Structure formats: structure tokens, C-alpha cells
Amino acid sequence: MRGFRFIRGTMWSVTRPLLQECTLTCYRLLSAMTQAVPPILSVTPSRALVDEKFQVLVENLPPGCPVTLCSLHRSEDKDDWEAYGHYVSDHRGVVSVSEDLSFGGTYTGKEPMGLLWSMRPVPGSRKGLRLRKINVCTPMLVNISVHSGHEGFRDRTPLASALAERWYMAPGVKRIDINKQGVQGTLYIPPGPGPFPALLDMWGGGAGLLEYRSALLASRGYVSFSLDYLWSEYLSADVEFKYFETAFNIIRNHSQVIPDRVGILGSSLGSMVAFDLTAYSTIIKPRCIVCISSNHYHPPGTTLKAGFKILSKHFHKAHFDENNHMSWRSFALDLIADPSNNVEVGRINCPMLLVNGCDDQNWPTVETAEEVARLLREGGKEHLLSRLAYPGAGHLIEPPFSPHFRATKFIILNSKEKVILLWGGHTKAHSDAQEDSWRKILSFLQLHLYHSPSVKANL
Amino acid sequence: MDRKQCCVKLSVQPSRGLMDEKFIVLVQNALPGSQLTIRALHQCEDGHSWEAFGHYTADTTGTINEDPSIHGTYSGVEQMGLLWSLRPIPGSKPGLRMRKKNIQTPMEVTVSVYQGHQTEGFADLVPLSGVVVERWYMAPGVRRIPVTEGGLTATLFLPSGPGPFPGLLDLWGGGGQLVEYRAALLASHGFASMAIDYLTSKFTMKTGKMVDNQYFETAYRVLQQHPQVCGSKIAMIGLSFGTSMTLKMAIYSEVIKLSAAVCISGSHVQPVEGSVEEIMGFFQKNAGKTRFNEKNEVIWRDLLLPISTDPSLKADVGRLQCPLLLVVGEDDQNWPAQESALDIKEMMARAGNSHLLTVLSYPNAGHLIEPPYTPHARSSTFKTVEIQEKVMCLWGGQTVEHFRAQEDAWKKILVFLRENLYGGRKPTSFSHL
Numbered sequence: 107m108r109g110f111r112f113i114r115g116t117m118w119s120v121t122r123p124l125l126q127e128c129t130l131t132c133y134r135l136l137s138a139m140t141q142a143v144p145p146i147l148s149v150t151p152s153r154a155l156v157d158e159k160f161q162v163l164v165e166n167l168p169p170g171c172p173v174t175l176c177s178l179h180r181s182e183d184k185d186d187w188e189a190y191g192h193y194v195s196d197h198r199g200v201v202s203v204s205e206d207l208s209f210g211g212t213y214t215g216k217e218p219m220g221l222l223w224s225m226r227p228v229p230g231s232r233k234g235l236r237l238r239k240i241n242v243c244t245p246m247l248v249n250i251s252v253h254s255g256h257e258g259f260r261d262r263t264p265l266a267s268a269l270a271e272r273w274y275m276a277p278g279v280k281r282i283d284i285n286k287q288g289v290q291g292t293l294y295i296p297p298g299p300g301p302f303p304a305l306l307d308m309w310g311g312g313a314g315l316l317e318y319r320s321a322l323l324a325s326r327g328y329v330s331f332s333l334d335y336l337w338s339e340y341l342s343a344d345v346e347f348k349y350f351e352t353a354f355n356i357i358r359n360h361s362q363v364i365p366d367r368v369g370i371l372g373s374s375l376g377s378m379v380a381f382d383l384t385a386y387s388t389i390i391k392p393r394c395i396v397c398i399s400s401n402h403y404h405p406p407g408t409t410l411k412a413g414f415k416i417l418s419k420h421f422h423k424a425h426f427d428e429n430n431h432m433s434w435r436s437f438a439l440d441l442i443a444d445p446s447n448n449v450e451v452g453r454i455n456c457p458m459l460l461v462n463g464c465d466d467q468n469w470p471t472v473e474t475a476e477e478v479a480r481l482l483r484e485g486g487k488e489h490l491l492s493r494l495a496y497p498g499a500g501h502l503i504e505p506p507f508s509p510h511f512r513a514t515k516f517i518i519l520n521s522k523e524k525v526i527l528l529w530g531g532h533t534k535a536h537s538d539a540q541e542d543s544w545r546k547i548l549s550f551l552q553l554h555l556y557h558s559p560s561v562k563a564n565l
Numbered sequence: 566m567d568r569k570q571c572c573v574k575l576s577v578q579p580s581r582g583l584m585d586e587k588f589i590v591l592v593q594n595a596l597p598g599s600q601l602t603i604r605a606l607h608q609c610e611d612g613h614s615w616e617a618f619g620h621y622t623a624d625t626t627g628t629i630n631e632d633p634s635i636h637g638t639y640s641g642v643e644q645m646g647l648l649w650s651l652r653p654i655p656g657s658k659p660g661l662r663m664r665k666k667n668i669q670t671p672m673e674v675t676v677s678v679y680q681g682h683q684t685e686g687f688a689d690l691v692p693l694s695g696v697v698v699e700r701w702y703m704a705p706g707v708r709r710i711p712v713t714e715g716g717l718t719a720t721l722f723l724p725s726g727p728g729p730f731p732g733l734l735d736l737w738g739g740g741g742q743l744v745e746y747r748a749a750l751l752a753s754h755g756f757a758s759m760a761i762d763y764l765t766s767k768f769t770m771k772t773g774k775m776v777d778n779q780y781f782e783t784a785y786r787v788l789q790q791h792p793q794v795c796g797s798k799i800a801m802i803g804l805s806f807g808t809s810m811t812l813k814m815a816i817y818s819e820v821i822k823l824s825a826a827v828c829i830s831g832s833h834v835q836p837v838e839g840s841v842e843e844i845m846g847f848f849q850k851n852a853g854k855t856r857f858n859e860k861n862e863v864i865w866r867d868l869l870l871p872i873s874t875d876p877s878l879k880a881d882v883g884r885l886q887c888p889l890l891l892v893v894g895e896d897d898q899n900w901p902a903q904e905s906a907l908d909i910k911e912m913m914a915r916a917g918n919s920h921l922l923t924v925l926s927y928p929n930a931g932h933l934i935e936p937p938y939t940p941h942a943r944s945s946t947f948k949t950v951e952i953q954e955k956v957m958c959l960w961g962g963q964t965v966e967h968f969r970a971q972e973d974a975w976k977k978i979l980v981f982l983r984e985n986l987y988g989g990r991k992p993t994s995f996s997h998l
Contacts, residue, residue, distance in 0.1 A: 144729065146755055146987060152704045153581035166987055247705070251726075267726040269706030276580045277673065278697030298677070298695035303572070327574060364572075556572045556594060 145173075145199075147252050147266040155325055156246070156272045156318075157506045157544055159218055162203035164252050164266070167195040174211065174259035175203060177221035178249045185235055187509065189213065189225040192256040201252070210256070213534070221250060222272075222507040223537035234515035234526045237508070238313070242321040243281065245271035272507075274318045276325035281317075284331070289353045291333040292317050294324035295362055303367035303555035304329035304357045306350075306392075310374025310399070311336060311414065312516050312527075322505055323371070326548060328555065330371075331357050335379070340409045350383050354390045366393065367555045371547075373398035374469070374501065375410065378449065385453040394457040394554035396547055399466060399501050400474045402449040403442050417441075431513040431528035433467040442470060442477070452481035459492045459550045461543045463499030467530035471501070494546060496539035500531020506541040575603075575678050575694040581671070583753055584700050584746075585936050585975055587644055592621070592629035592678055592694075599623045602637070602679040604687060605647035607672065609663050615651040615940065619643070620682040636682070639965075647676060648700075649968040651940040655685065660946035660957050663939055668749045669709065671699035700938075702746045704753035709745075712759065715783040718766035720745050721759045721791070722752030728793035730757040731800070731824070731986035734784055738805025739845075739949040741765035747802075750936055754979055756986065757794045759784060763810065763841065764950045775842040781810065782820040798986045800825040800887075802978070805900060805932065809835050809844060812880040815887060825985035826885075827978055829892040830932045832905035833880040833912075834869045845951055847878075862944045862959035864898045872901070872908045882909050883916025890923045890981045892974045894930030898961035902932070925977055927970035931962020937972040 278297025619634030706725025808831020
């Protein structure tokens with residue numbers, strides 16, 4: 107039986123004719139078998155939160171049998187997304203996605219979650235798609251199947267399949283629509299008596315209200331408020347600023363929130379709002395902030411929309427790659443070179459975590475983080491800052507196991523013009539960054555919002 | 566230690582699991598050395614509340630993880646104690662039994678952690694933390710299909726996927742009704758399982774007549790002919806009176822050809838040529854042997870004792886041609902399962918087919934050997950189809966040992982079914998690779 111062990115990882119050293127012969131034998135065996143009983147495919151756990159891992163196992167195959175593991179998901183927009191990996195069963199007739207190497211497909215190597223993070227639209231789909239769940243009260247359904255052979259696996263009906271549910275909401279999490287004091291958004295509350303630490307959660311431009319990250323944060327023990335802030339036109343920057351302060355106070359004053367344990371989590375444009383609020387507000391004091399794809403560009407006295415208008419005046423300088431995808435990175439770098447355009451982050455006095463991708467083609471987020479570090483250092487406050495910069499990761503750093511989007515359709519807010527924006531990132535590196543950064547974000551939040559250093563000092 | 570703790574973190578992983586899956590309960594960020602109570606609360610479909618709790622001490626890091634419960638409805642290191650030791654809250658009606666009717670929704674359990682070692686009055690206390698856990702009988706993608714073909718009252722559960730799948734006929738006991746949860750769970754493990762109501766079917770309710778052998782053969786045929794079922798790999802699983810039917814069909818039916826049989830808490834004692842009605846009648850004839858314990862709970866185990874030596878009164882297990890797994894609780898007060906198992910063993914040894922027999926016998930386990938992690942009922946109110954009045958029936962079993970028997974038996978039943986319905990393939994040599 108030892109002879110079969112080397113199959114894992116050394117398959118490519120076997121010549122192609124042998125593989126073809128082996129494949130034919132397997133097909134014959136498999137078709138004989140499926141008239142008797144099929145292979146057994148299991149996904150454990152079959153119901154999980156989106157940031158939890160699963161184990162995909164195929165048993166009862168003939169030994170040394172080439173098979174393809176495939177995942178398929180139909181999005182809320184009715185687009186089909188898929189991922190697949192080519193495997194060879196061991197001497198016991200088993201394929202374990204957690205333990206074995208994929209020899210090719212949308213991912214290679216030992217990748218327990220490759221069937222999720224390497225998903226992309228099926229051939230023939232519309233261009234520039236992005237996968238984001240809008241209704242988080244239902245799970246994302248992923249069909250995992252096993253097919254015989256490697257090449258042309260799609261032409262064959264699956265040997266077995268299993269359905270996995272991926273949830274953003276843990277059981278008992280409550281979802282509440284908020285429309286209070288002019289502020290709009292959705293609040294997610296963890297199960298239990300509370301009170302809980304809380305977060306103001308803000309996404310960037312280009313989409314409607316997205317709730318999935320807040321739902322997941324509530325599933326991890328934080329009251330989380332997904333704020334809708336790009337829907338209206340503000341009279342002035344001051345009025346707009348007050349909107350965010352009001353939103354923060356709504357959370358702070360909520361009966362299930364611990365008032366001095368409220369933080370801010372913002373990504374892209376949302377990270378700019380986080381910097382802005384924390385640097386300038388005299389009435390709200392976040393306990394900590396997390397900025398994903400850091401952006402501190404905010405010409406003084408401008409509303410977000412006005413700031414965006416200014417930005418769009420520079421679009422003619424945008425760089426278009428070989429696919430005609432638009433990158434803002436280079437002209438943005440020029441814009442932030444002038445410190446008078448930026449939030450004075452040196453004024454910030456609370457712990458900060460900055461999470462960025464080194465291959466961010468949309469915004470010079472790593473340079474922004476470096477500038478933040480420099481300014482804090484000047485003020486003797488560098489100890490407040492933690493920075494994560496992931497090589498090969500792009501702008502859209504999402505919760506783990508989400509597919510990677512290097513470039514997607516984007517509607518320019520003011521003109522309603524559609525372009526394909528280049529976000530950057532290389533899939534494998536980007537996915538690793540998503541998985542690692544989420545863990546680190548949760549542990550940063552746990553440290554600053556759950557643990558209570560002041561109480562420990564009293565013991 | 567009287568100071569209210571804040572921000573104690575409680576997690577139960579997985580938060581959504583199958584009924585037979587284990588979970589891990591973790592408490593973090595508590596005051597080191599503090600006394601805490603972890604409690605589970607469940608409101609069943611009948612509206613009754615069930616609770617379980619354990620008393621713990623947080624360690625030096627303020628964590629409770631795989632630690633022993635010092636006291637409570639369970640003690641020691643018991644990962645699943647919060648479920649199997651659930652019991653009706655004080656003041657509940659006596660004789661309750663927890664059985665889920667609607668298996669398309671999960672069982673919801675609220676798990677909370679309280680300051681101190683609490684034993685009562687939980688409703689008036691505010692917990693430090695709480696989570697909700699879902700326990701499912703149906704895995705995602707399992708399909709539930711009501712079956713009425715051929716006059717059947719049955720439900721078929723198909724695993725997700727193209728199939729074909731081995732099939733399973735699932736029978737419960739003398740209380741009748743269409744009980745679906747075990748079949749749903751078995752489908753979640755890859756078996757196309759058909760739960761059959763053979764005592765209170767629509768036919769019986771309409772005509773007042775009991776079904777005959779053909780009813781089971783129809784069920785077998787319907788299952789066998791289903792395009793997603795592997796017709797040559799069908800097994801039968803029966804509990805209590807369901808065992809009598811299973812053995813009857815396995816041995817005597819010309820139509821039903823089983824690949825395996827699982828008989829839980831039952832007996833082979835029955836009039837060999839008898840119809841379902843006649844077999845029930847045979848048990849009724851012995852009703853005089855009914856005993857009562859000091860609590861006036863009904864003990865029916867003696868009705869079939871002593872095990873007859875008359876071959877016309879015992880299913881001829883020597884003629885069995887498929888593997889048989891017998892599951893026996895040695896404290897079964899409802900059926901003489903242990904005595905029957907011993908007799909079955911002897912009969913098969915004499916006939917030369919005892920290589921087909923496996924017996925799992927559990928000391929201090931009772932009659933109701935069910936899938937694991939649901940509460941044990943030592944006795945409960947019960948109404949058989951024969952006796953129309955409700956009695957308090959003694960099933961037997963001591964809670965801890967009964968739970969361990971359920972956990973062990975279920976695992977072994979799944980392995981037995983997997984081996985006999987999915988296995989049987991010899992690996993081919995690939996030495997040239």
C-alpha cells in the first residue's frame with residue numbers, strides 16, 4: 107500500500123500516457139460502480155458561517171482515480187460562479203481537499219477552501235461582475251460536486267454532490283432597520299443579554315447599503331451598524347459630518363451597547379470617514395478604529411460628493427491597463443502628496459489598525475498608511491498604530507473565502523457612467539490576505555473592545 | 566467574586582449542526598477562578614420547556630473549555646451534556662418525551678452562562694452571555710417527499726446529489742404515527758430513507774383494518790423502483806414493534822430482499838404465519854403478564870417471557886440471509902430485548918448463519934435507543950394503537966449510560982449500514998504507477 111502514497115504531490119512526474127490509461131480504467135470502474143453505488147461526498151460542516159472553514163471529502167472511489175471537485179453558486183443576480191480542482195484519489199479511494207494537492211483548475215496546491223475563494227463567473231458570463239450578498243437572512247448556497255476525470259469534466263454528470271450553506275448571520279442575531287434622527291442604516295445585534303461592544307461599519311462608494319460584514323461582526327459578538335451614507339446630498343461638509351456623529355451616538359446610546367466600547371470599521375471611502383471623525387470630532391471618541399484600504403483624502407470643507415467631483419476631474423489622467431481597466435492609483439498618489447488635501451491623522455488618539463494590499467491599483471493605500479505612521483511618529487503616538495500590508499493583495503479586502511475581484515464594473519456616482527475599475531490583487535495572495543486580515547481584525551477588536559485593561563489594573 | 570463580570574464571551578461551535586454532531590462550548594474572558602453555570606434551554610414543539618446545566622470554575626486564563634462540570638444535570642467532562650441531560654423544567658407535566666415532528670425546521674437551543682453556581686430560578690436571572698444553537702435533522706439539500714403511492718402513508722428522504730443511493734425502510738413501534746426524524750437524519754448520511762406509518766396509515770384510519778404484508782412489500786417496491794435508489798442495496802431498520810416487522814419481512818417475504826437489517830430493542834417472538842393484526846393480537850393475549858412498579862408505571866417486558874421454545878412462535882432467524890445488527894438495552898423494561906437477543910444468537914449458531922449476526926448490548930440502557938444527544942425518557946405517557954388509553958410506560962435506562970449507549974450504537978449503526986450498503990468493493994491494484 108505504501109506505493110500509493112507517492113501519488114499525492116508527485117503526479118506530474120508520471121507521464122501523460124500513464125495518466126490517460128489510468129483515467130480510462132477509472133472511467134470504466136466508475137461507471138461499473140455507479141450502477142452499484144456511487145462515491146460518497148461530504149462537506150463538514152454543511153452549515154457554517156462564511157468565515158469558518160469546511161472539509162470536503164470524497165470516499166468510495168477506486169484508488170488512484172483522477173476526479174475533479176467542483177463548486178457552483180448561483181448569485182442573487184442570477185449569475186453562476188464556479189471553482190474547481192483536479193485531484194487523484196489515494197489507495198483507500200479517498201480525496202480530501204483539506205489534505206491533498208489540487209493539480210490544476212481555478213486553484214492548485216493544498217487549499218482546503220479553494221473551492222470558495224477561487225470562484226469566478228462561469229465562462230460566457232457578463233464582464234466585470236462582483237459577488238456580494240444583499241439578503242443576509244438567508245445563506246449562500248454552494249453546490250459541491252465530484253466529477254470523473256480532469257479534462258472535459260464538465261461534459262460528464264457528477265458522481266455525487268452535496269450542498270453547503272454559508273451564513274453571514276449566526277442563529278439568534280437580530281437585524282433592525284434604523285431610520286432615526288435622519289440617519290439610515292441597519293443594525294445587527296448579537297444574541298444574548300448584552301450589553302455588547304459595538305462598531306460603526308462603513309463601506310466605500312459604488313454600491314448601495316451592504317450589510318453582510320455587520321451581520322458577520324454581530325455573529326462574532328459586536329453590535330454592528332451598517333451605515334447608509336451615500337444616498338443623499340448634504341448642504342455642507344458640517345452637516346455631513348454631523349450625520350456621522352449622530353450615527354455614532356445612536357449606537358453609543360443604544361440600550362444593548364456598552365457606551366465606552368464603540369469603535370469604527372471603514373473600508374476605502376469608509377476608512378476616510380473613520381479618519382475624519384476620529385481626528386476632528388469633539389463629541390465622539392471611538393475606542394479604536396480599523397481602516398481597510400486606507401484613504402485619508404478629504405479636501406477641507408468638502409462633502410464626500412463634492413470631494414468625488416474633484417476626484418473625477420482627474421479621471422483623464424487615469425491609467426488604463428491592457429484590458430482597458432481604469433486605475434486611479436497614479437493620479438491619486440499625486441493628489442495625496444499635498445497634505446492640505448488630507449485628513450490630519452496626526453490628531454488621532456486611539457488605537458488604529460490599517461489593513462492594505464500592496465497591489466492596490468485603485469488607491470495608494472500603502473503610501474497612505476506610511477504617511478499615517480510618519481505623522482503619528484512625529485507626535486510620539488506610533489504605539490497606537492498597527493499596520494498590515496499584504497503583498498499581492500488588491501483594494502477589495504473582504505471577509506475570508508470571498509472570491510477575489512481584480513476589476514469590476516463601477517458606476518461613477520455623478521455621471522452614471524459605467525467603467526471597469528481595476529482594484530488589483532492576484533487571487534491566491536489576495537485570498538490569503540483576506541483570511542489573515544480578518545483574523546487579525548477580530549483579534550484587534552477583541553483586545554480593544556472586549557478586554558478591559560482598566561479593570562485588570564484594579565484587581 | 567460578587568462583582569458582575571462584563572464581556573464574558575460564550576461560543577458554541579458549530580452554531581448550526583446536525584442532531585448527531587458534537588459541538589464545543591467555550592467560555593472566555595471570565596474572571597479567573599470564578600464560579601459559572603452554563604445552561605441550555607429549549608422549548609419543544611408542544612410548548613414545554615426543557616433545561617440542562619453544569620457548574621464550572623473558570624481557569625487561570627478565565628476560560629472554560631473541555632473542563633469538568635462539578636455538579637448539575639450532568640457532571641464530569643461531558644461535551645454534549647447540555648443536550649442529553651435536558652429535562653423538563655420544574656413544574657412541568659410528568660411523563661414528557663421530546664420528539665420532533667416538523668423536521669424541516671431546526672431544534673433551537675439557547676445556551677447561556679450565569680454568574681455563580683445556580684440550580685433554579687434561571688428565569689429571574691440575567692445571564693452574562695448567551696447564544697442560540699440550531700440542531701438539524703436534515704442536512705442542506707436533503708429532499709423530503711411524501712409518498713402515497715400504492716396506498717402507502719410514508720415519507721421518503723433523499724440525500725442531495727444525483728445518486729443512485731442505497732435505500733432504507735425505517736420503522737418505529739407500537740405507538741404508530743409517521744415518525745420522520747431518524748429517516749431524515751439517515752438521508753443526511755447518504756441513505757435514501759423511507760419512514761413508514763404501518764399502524765395508523767390513512768388506509769387503517771379509514772377502514773379500521775390493519776395493513777398486511779403487501780403494504781411493506783409495496784414500500785420496498787416503491788423504494789426499489791425510484792430512479793435515484795440503487796435497487797439492489799436496500800436495508801431495513803426497526804425499533805420495538807418495528808423489529809418484529811423487520812425480521813418478518815427479512816426472513817419470509819418473497820419480494821423483499823434486504824442487504825442488511827438493524828433491529829433495535831425488539832424481539833423475534835411472534836406467530837410465524839401471523840399478519841400484523843395477528844401479531845398484535847398475540848401480544849395482547851399475554852397482557853395479563855403486565856406488571857407495575859412502585860410508581861404505577863407499566864412494565865410490558867414480561868409479555869413475551871419466557872422466550873418460547875415453540876418454533877411456530879419465533880421468526881426463524883436461522884433462515885436469514887443478510888447481515889443483522891441487534892441493538893439491546895439491558896435495562897429495557899418494555900420488551901425482553903436482551904433475552905430475545907440471546908435466543909436469536911443460539912438459533913443462528915445452530916443454523917450455521919451466526920456470522921451474519923452482530924449484537925450490541927448496553928448495560929443500564931433502556932428501550933428507547935434513539936439517535937444521540939436528545940434527552941432520555943425513563944418513562945413517559947404512551948398510547949399504543951391497541952390500548953386506546955394513555956398509560957405511563959416504563960422504558961428503562963439510567964440517563965448517563967443510556968446516553969452513552971445511544972452515542973455508541975448510532976455510530977455503529979452508521980458504520981454497519983455504510984459497510985453493507987456502500988462497501989463491498991475490493992480496491993484494484995495500481996502497482997504500475
